Amino acid sequence: MNSVFWLAVALLIATALMIIVVPLWRRSDLAESDVEQRNIKIARERLQELKQQLRDGALSQQQFDEQYQELELSLSDDLDSILAQSRKAGQGKWMIVAILLFVPLVSLSLYFTLGDTQAMVKVEQQQLALQKQQEAQQTIFKMVNGLAERLQQQPNDSEGWLMLGRSLKYMRQYDKAAQAFAQAYRLLGEEPSVMLQYADALAMAQGGKLSGKPAELIFKALSLAPDDATGLWLGGMAKAEMGEYQQALRYWQKLEPKLAGNPESLREVQGLIAALKERIAETGGLETASGQTGIEVEVKLDDSLYDKVQAGDTVFIYAQALNGPKMPLAIVRKRVADLPLSVELNDALAMTPAMKLSAFDNVKVIARISKSGNAMPQPGDLIGYVDTAEPGQDRAVVITINQQVK
Known part of the structure; x- marks a missing residue:
């Protein structure tokens, strides 16, 4: 590749020199030849005229000699002029020689000073890298297709x-990646990294x-592995998308030292934290309705009880004060078909303005399946609960419905 490049450079310089030098060379040679031939011709014609006039008697020998001397002097002056022109032509040819040397030297000097002498090498390297990348992609495609075919058998x-x-x-x-992970999730169960x-x-x-x-899986994984860096990252993204900026901030602040x-990655998270703080300051600390201080609740049904419920049965998830009225x-309100599920209980879901979740330091959280759809517990309902939970805590409350109301 380098030899081809330098051959191309040489051809370009040679072409440029031919365009400049050839016209100059021809012009000087033609100018010198024309002047010389014209003056000699004039001198010869004038000498013939003088000789003819001498023969005809129009001129005496003395007059002929005088005019002949004048002709010699005139021709001598013209010859001096011709010599001067020749010297100028010689100087012009020296300039041509200078150009022949100057143009290549200056061109190459500028190239080595301002140009990239490794450009062709870099082009070769880029082409080789691209070729290797394409070969690697083809290899990956073959491996992935082979793996997919094998998994159909296993x-x-x-x-x-x-x-x-x-x-x-x-x-x-x-889409295909999600389907593959879904199969792994089916086989491995609630493994946080897989989720x-x-x-x-x-x-x-x-x-x-x-x-x-996606959000359900993320918060479920966080309930099992609350310190997982990937979970905290995705959890913050999910909460920010929901408008729950305070909770997103807590996730990312917990992630930062990790x-x-x-x-x-640290700079990126710090940038997100700064943007969230600015957003919270702009809204005066207020968030969307779902972003108020609340409790994240993960609900699932014990495997042994699935034969006792129908997909359309109602699921109530609610919080109660530890002391005082039992009003939620x-x-x-969800359905059995939604299980397992993730929800947030907050002040926006309060039944009366006087009884809000944020007014209590600790509460009881309950999940109940009702066949009748009645908000009041009935015998035969399936239930699960957590005796005490703190609103605004980082980790989700996990409830397994595993008991039957008597």
Whole structure:
């Protein structure tokens, strides 16, 4: 490649020199030849005239000699002029020689001073890198396709599904990646790292939105592994998307010291924290309705009780004061088909303005399945609860419905 480059440079310089030098050379040679030939011709014609006039008697010998001397002097002056022109032509040719030397030297000097002498090497390296990248992608595609085919024959290979999900995510095939992670989740159960990978792929598949199933998986993973860095990152993103800036801030502030060894990620989180604080200051500390001080609740049904419920049965999730009236401080209504699920209880869900969740330091949180749909507990209802929970706490409250109301 380098030899071709320098050959091209030499051809370009030679072409430029031919365009400049050839016209100059021809012009000087033609000018010198024309002047010389014209003056000699005139001198010869004048000498013939003088000789003819001498023969005809129009001139005496003395007159002929005088005019002949004048002609010699005139021709001598013209010859001096010709010599001067020749010297100028010689100077012009010296300039041509100078140009022949100057142009290549200056061009090469400018190139080595201002140009990139490694440009061709870099182009070669980029081409080789691109070729290697394409070869690597083709290899990855073959491996992924082979893995997908193998998993059709071995569908219970959880590690294989995880590897397939990561590979498809790297290839930006997020829908397929989510399906692979879903298989791993089915096989491995509530493993936080798997749930978070599944949530991330689902979110990417729906344009980066974390609402819905991704958020459920994220908060469920955080309830099992409250210090997981990926969970805190995604949890903050999900809460910020919901408008719950205070909770998002708590997640990211908890994440910040865990990123001390990763300066780039640390700067990003610090930037998000600063933006959140500015947002909270702009709103005077107020958030969206779902962003008020509350309790994150994860609800699931014990596997042994699934045969006792129907998909359409009502699920009530609510908080009660530990002492005093048993009226719910905040309540959410769902269906068995939604289980397992994640909800937030907050002041926006209060039944009366006088009884708000934020007014209590500790509360009891209950999840109950009602076949009748009645808000009051009935015999035969299925129930689960946590005796005490603190509104505004970082980690979610996990409730398993595993008892029957007598």
